[in-house]
Amino acid sequence: MTPQTKYKRILLKLSGEALMGNDAFGINRETIMQIVGQVKEIVELGVQVGIVIGGGNIFRGVSTQADNMDRATADYMGMMATVMNALALKDAFESAGVKARVQSALPMQQIAETYARPKAIQYLKEGKVVIFAGGTGNPFFTTDTAASLRGAEMNCDVMLKATNVDGVYTADPKKDPSAVRYETITFDEALSKRLKVMDATAFALCRERQLNIVVFGIAKEGALKRVVCGENEGTLVHC
Numbered sequence: 001m002t003p004q005t006k007y008k009r010i011l012l013k014l015s016g017e018a019l020m021g022n023d024a025f026g027i028n029r030e031t032i033m034q035i036v037g038q039v040k041e042i043v044e045l046g047v048q049v050g051i052v053i054g055g056g057n058i059f060r061g062v063s064t065q066a067d068n069m070d071r072a073t074a075d076y077m078g079m080m081a082t083v084m085n086a087l088a089l090k091d092a093f094e095s096a097g098v099k100a101r102v103q104s105a106l107p108m109q110q111i112a113e114t115y116a117r118p119k120a121i122q123y124l125k126e127g128k129v130v131i132f133a134g135g136t137g138n139p140f141f142t143t144d145t146a147a148s149l150r151g152a153e154m155n156c157d158v159m160l161k162a163t164n165v166d167g168v169y170t171a172d173p174k175k176d177p178s179a180v181r182y183e184t185i186t187f188d189e190a191l192s193k194r195l196k197v198m199d200a201t202a203f204a205l206c207r208e209r210q211l212n213i214v215v216f217g218i219a220k221e222g223a224l225k226r227v228v229c230g231e232n233e234g235t236l237v238h239c
């Protein structure tokens with residue numbers, strides 16, 4: 001018997017770093033296959049999955065400011081990095097027998113479809129994983145913001161932010177051993193306690209659209225399935 005899932009349609013935000021594994025940069029095949037395996041598990045439970053992928057493992061626009069590069073140009077390079085990750089992810093899904101499509105906010109018709117909301121929703125309904133590349137298509141934003149935007153547009157039940165830490169803590173668990181993970185926290189509490197869940201623009205959009213967020217660590221085997229089944233995994237940030 002398949003377990004009842006809490007969510008029917010999710011938006012998963014994967015940072016570029018999530019694909020690096022223990023490497024210094026780029027894409028680690030074993031790591032990407034581990035993530036694909038976890039997504040496959042929930043697709044098989046009938047969950048519709050949209051993914052926004054970051055690009056920080058290849059290029060991060062903001063940091064190049066130090067090199068005096070024009071910020072918008074650097075950001076477009078960052079968005080192009082997300083397209084590279086999206087293609088790698090799609091390839092990995094296909095090798096695992098999972099149907100996936102890439103839609104890019106930056107038109108690149110030879111290699112990916114251009115983002116089109118109705119088509120994306122149709123793919124989700126067909127059980128295909130939709131990988132959203134190219135961020136929002138605009139400089140000065142992050143892929144966290146792209147994730148909240150696509151999550152809201154796709155009418156997702158929740159946004160799942162996969163990170164290196166397995167939730168939101170009372171303090172930085174790497175520095176403070178007494179730090180405790182929140183099982184749940186409201187948007188208002190997170191704001192008043194100045195807990196960093198996502199960047200301010202992304203957080204504000206989720207709050208405004210009442211799109212709850214679960215912050216969790218995807219490195220743990222089966223974590224994604226536990227989250228979508230509503231088990232005590234990660235931190236639920238709710239209205």
Ligand code: UDP
Nearest residue numbers: 015016054055056061075078135136142143
């Ligand atoms: N980026 C952008 N607009 C967007 C999304 C991303 O300009 O809507 C650029 C920005 O330079 C960012 C880079 O793409 O630094 C990679 O995205 P991000 O840092 O969010 O990736 P992650 O940290 O999730 O790997």
